[in-house]
Amino acid sequence: MRYDSHMAVPAGSPIDSRALVPLPPKDVAMAIKGKQSIGQIGITLIVQDVAAAADFYRDVIGAEEIRRSFSHNHGEPAGPEALGAELSLAGARLNVAKENPRWREAPRPDWPRSPTSAGASSGFLIVYVDDVDAVFARAVAAGATSLAKDQGPQETYWGDKAVRIIDPFGHGWVIQSRLEDVEEADLAARFEAQRARIRASRTAQPA
Structure with a gap:
């Protein structure tokens, strides 16, 4: 045919x-x-x-x-x-x-x-890089935008430093670097600890 x-x-x-x-x-x-x-x-x-x-x-x-x-x-x-x-x-x-x-x-x-x-983008491509901060800086300089308002890569409770961006052509990416290896059994406690830190930081901010 x-x-x-x-x-x-x-x-x-x-x-x-x-x-x-x-x-x-x-x-x-x-x-x-x-x-x-x-x-x-x-x-x-x-x-x-x-x-x-x-x-x-x-x-x-x-x-x-x-x-x-x-x-x-x-x-x-x-x-x-x-x-x-x-x-x-x-x-x-x-x-x-x-x-x-x-x-x-x-x-x-x-x-x-x-x-x-x-x-809109319909999904994300996820890639690990050696230096997420450097890649993020290059991406923003080339026209990409962060999905977290005014924020660059952040440390996560699962052991990565990551950022979500939309590239200049509309496709979504998760760019991340591995900081430490984390056991699955430790994730719940690490999540609660991170959430507590976020709450504390919000409480400490002036009204």
Whole structure:
């Protein structure tokens, strides 16, 4: 069965394939040597600016860039704009795909789109880094925002120092560094101790 471009719809389908969100470039997450392997997770983030997003995930988050795609299909002339990018992050394949600018014309309202178009992020990618403070500083300098008002990374009762951010392309991230190893059995007591500290700090604040 032939498919139009790399839209997920058979050629000749009554659905207008031009209005659908394109799948990642054909090299991404397919049965090609050196690509995603069995048991390895692959994540595709849909964005409006592939080049800027790939730069951010490489330079700020610390992903290793593998390649960028500038054409929809193999053998087609490359255009000036990156349409997809493939990166490696913490053992996973991180794919970045350009949002179809005509997604509003799709016959179904639930086709994937960028968080910018959807109005919100639908989840978080969680990654451990060596220095969460340094990564957070780079992220904010590059246009990311913290979900905790006016707060950077915080020490948690489960042993991490963590911060939740929204990247400049609308995707949510939890960036964290491990401070100590904590036993599961100790979590309840540590949670209560942290909650007590928070209450005490609020009580100590002037009215």
